[in-house]
Amino acid sequence: MVFVWYCGGMEQNRPVISRRNRPAKPPLTREGIVAKGLEILAAEGLSGLSLRRVATALDTGPASLYVYLPNLGALHAEMLDAALSAVTAPAVGPWRERLKAVLWRYMMVLIERPGLAPLALGTLASGPNSLRIWEMLLGLLQEGGVDAKSAAWGVDLLILYVTAIAAEQSLRSGGDLGPVEAALAQLSPTVYPLIFAARALLLSGGEERGHWALNVIIDGLVGPPDPGRTA
Amino acid sequence: MVFVWYCGGMEQNRPVISRRNRPAKPPLTREGIVAKGLEILAAEGLSGLSLRRVATALDTGPASLYVYLPNLGALHAEMLDAALSAVTAPAVGPWRERLKAVLWRYMMVLIERPGLAPLALGTLASGPNSLRIWEMLLGLLQEGGVDAKSAAWGVDLLILYVTAIAAEQSLRSGGDLGPVEAALAQLSPTVYPLIFAARALLLSGGEERGHWALNVIIDGLVGPPDPGRTA
DNA sequence: ATTCGTCAAGAACATTGTTCGTTAGCACAT
DNA sequence: ATGTGCTAACGAACAATGTTCTTGACGAAT
Numbered sequence: 001m002v003f004v005w006y007c008g009g010m011e012q013n014r015p016v017i018s019r020r021n022r023p024a025k026p027p028l029t030r031e032g033i034v035a036k037g038l039e040i041l042a043a044e045g046l047s048g049l050s051l052r053r054v055a056t057a058l059d060t061g062p063a064s065l066y067v068y069l070p071n072l073g074a075l076h077a078e079m080l081d082a083a084l085s086a087v088t089a090p091a092v093g094p095w096r097e098r099l100k101a102v103l104w105r106y107m108m109v110l111i112e113r114p115g116l117a118p119l120a121l122g123t124l125a126s127g128p129n130s131l132r133i134w135e136m137l138l139g140l141l142q143e144g145g146v147d148a149k150s151a152a153w154g155v156d157l158l159i160l161y162v163t164a165i166a167a168e169q170s171l172r173s174g175g176d177l178g179p180v181e182a183a184l185a186q187l188s189p190t191v192y193p194l195i196f197a198a199r200a201l202l203l204s205g206g207e208e209r210g211h212w213a214l215n216v217i218i219d220g221l222v223g224p225p226d227p228g229r230t231a
Numbered sequence: 232m233v234f235v236w237y238c239g240g241m242e243q244n245r246p247v248i249s250r251r252n253r254p255a256k257p258p259l260t261r262e263g264i265v266a267k268g269l270e271i272l273a274a275e276g277l278s279g280l281s282l283r284r285v286a287t288a289l290d291t292g293p294a295s296l297y298v299y300l301p302n303l304g305a306l307h308a309e310m311l312d313a314a315l316s317a318v319t320a321p322a323v324g325p326w327r328e329r330l331k332a333v334l335w336r337y338m339m340v341l342i343e344r345p346g347l348a349p350l351a352l353g354t355l356a357s358g359p360n361s362l363r364i365w366e367m368l369l370g371l372l373q374e375g376g377v378d379a380k381s382a383a384w385g386v387d388l389l390i391l392y393v394t395a396i397a398a399e400q401s402l403r404s405g406g407d408l409g410p411v412e413a414a415l416a417q418l419s420p421t422v423y424p425l426i427f428a429a430r431a432l433l434l435s436g437g438e439e440r441g442h443w444a445l446n447v448i449i450d451g452l453v454g455p456p457d458p459g460r461t462a
Numbered sequence: 463a464t465t466c467g468t469c470a471a472g473a474a475c476a477t478t479g480t481t482c483g484t485t486a487g488c489a490c491a492t
Numbered sequence: 493a494t495g496t497g498c499t500a501a502c503g504a505a506c507a508a509t510g511t512t513c514t515t516g517a518c519g520a521a522t
Contacts, residue, residue, distance in 0.1 A: 028469080051510060061471050062510075068469095072510065121352055121398070126414040131423055138425040150443075152432035157396075157444055164395035167352075168387075183357045192362055194369040201383035212381075213388055220451025259500080282479060293479080295501050303479065 028058065030068040034078045038113065041079065046115035051075070073123070080120050081127025083109055089136050096218070096225060099140040103162050103214055106133065110166035117167035125159075133159070144222050154221050161217050169210060172203075259289065261299040265309045269344070272310065277346030282306070304354065311351050312358030314340055320367050327449070327456060330371040334393050334445055337364065341397035348397035364390075375453050385452050392448050396441065 026032065036057050041049050051072055055062045069075050086109050090101045110117040134155055141151040181203070189196040205212070219225075257263070267288050272280050282303050286293045300306050317340050321332045341348040365386055372382040415434070420427040436443070450456075 050508080052508080061473090063472075063512075064470050066511075118353070121395070122349070124402070124411055126411050131414070131418075131426060135423045135425050138429060142425070148429065149432055149435075152429040153436060153440060153443060154447075156399075156433065157447065160395050160399055161392065164391050165388075168391055180355065180357070187362075192366050194366050194373070195362060198369060198379065198383040201380055202387065204380075205384065209384060212384060216385075216388065216451040217448065218451070220447040220449070224454075281477080283477080292502050292504090294481080294503075297480075298500055 028064060033065055033068055034082050037075055037079045038083060041115045042113050046118050076119050076123045077127060080123050080125050081129045083113060083116055084129040084133060087133055095140050095143040100214055100218060102136060103158060107162045107166045107210060110163060111170050114170055117163060117170045120163045121167050146222055165213050259295060259299060264296055264299055265313050268306055268310050272346045273344050277349050307350050307354045308356060308358060311354050311356045312360045314344060314347055315360040315364060318364055326371050326374045331445055331449060333367060334389060338393040338397050338441060341394060342400050345401060348401045351394050352398050377453055396444055
């Protein structure tokens with residue numbers, strides 16, 4: 001590990017400058033950049049996150065980050081994988097409950113940080129935490145007696161599903177649902193009678209809706225819980 | 232309801248009449264702009280689509296488009312809704328087959344045009360074609376005896392689901408699968424034995440995989456097809 | 463003491479979405 | 493015919509983005 005103490009100031013750009021007199025800044029690290037990115041994402045959402053914003057938050061210029069990251073997509077991928085470290089495996093319980101717990105945790109990690117879910121939708125997650133979760137889910141599905149092909153395709157599907165739901169949920173709780181409500185309010189009851197009749201239900205449901213959605217996909221993948229077939 | 236982090240208004244009630252007849256250039260229309268946008272999207276993908284590119288393709292400047300569209304999000308929304316006009320209702324058959332046919336058609340519309348699926352992920356489709364499809368799906372679910380709450384939540388879920396699958400598919404076929412393939416190739420069989428064993432299956436499956444995914448979600452929502460409960 | 467590799471930073475480049483101000487043609491009242 | 497207002501169309505500009513080029517300063521090896 002190399003220790004670099006100096007820091008570049010934003011002021012005094014004209015003459016030759018001795019960087020030793022500047023106040024010390026912690027050296028840049030990839031972990032620090034990723035952490036600061038997650039911080040900004042939590043504070044300002046995905047639209048507020050940019051390379052330059054992370055750079056200025058670290059009191060440096062945008063070019064400095066390219067020493068540690070090849071491009072913005074890599075930062076996104078690292079941020080996602082870092083956040084996914086919070087998705088841990090439940091130790092005990094029936095496999096179906098453990099499967100649902102893992103998916104729920106995955107969903108919550110994405111929902112709790114505004115902007116992370118839409119970021120995850122556009123990012124191919126291939127980091128260590130992603131692989132760890134894949135391994136976990138594959139094990140749980142195989143433990144539940146799901147055949148190999150359904151398990152392989154199912155893990156992909158489950159993660160995609162949970163990510164998409166999180167993206168939708170995070171925007172539902174995260175503010176501007178106004179346009180949707182307006183569109184539903186102005187709806188013609190004669191042209192769209194079914195939507196009109198269901199307009200209250202369409203926007204209803206908080207956490208309950210997430211549980212319902214998880215049960216739907218698990219039922220579809222492995223069958224209903226109790227009276228169905230048992231492995 | 233799906234994904235409105237940007238919701239461009241489709242409502243621009245004042246009719247606009249173009250004035251470019253004289254200089255031998257075809258007059259600008261909202262439909263023409265949307266059509267050209269879809270054309271560029273098909274040719275160059277989502278990253279190749281920008282307001283300025285559409286403008287230059289129409290032989291004008293970027294500011295001219297703002298007469299017909301409030302912003303880029305509105306163009307996206309109009310493009311999506313225009314493409315969704317191809318999703319039609321099958322006339323006959325059992326309701327379950329018709330439901331699946333609609334969803335399949337929806338998915339294919341998004342998959343067949345490169346870039347449309349990722350665009351759909353970031354766009355609220357509140358146009359007439361979207362509403363028409365919502366109405367269609369609500370009717371099919373009610374015809375199948377699904378209770379009101381599950382139908383309302385289910386339509387949202389189904390559209391989200393097929394959109395996400397289409398987006399992933401286009402990400403998989405269109406762009407670089409490089410990182411994933413590299414990660415799978417370098418995978419340690421001892422650290423990730425299950426992923427290693429399933430690595431061939433993970434990337435397998437073409438059209439069959441889409442049908443499988445649709446059956447999974449429909450089974451989860453309304454139960455398995457034949458010997459299950461009947462309404 | 464000199465060289466070399468590496469981390470950091472400033473400046474610049476090409477693009478992006480969007481807005482401002484202006485022009486030019488039409489409809490209509492005078 | 494003349495003038496007035498409205499508005500589509502456009503050129504230019506602005507702020508912000510990701511990325512690259514180039515330079516510079518330090519630590520370590522020679």
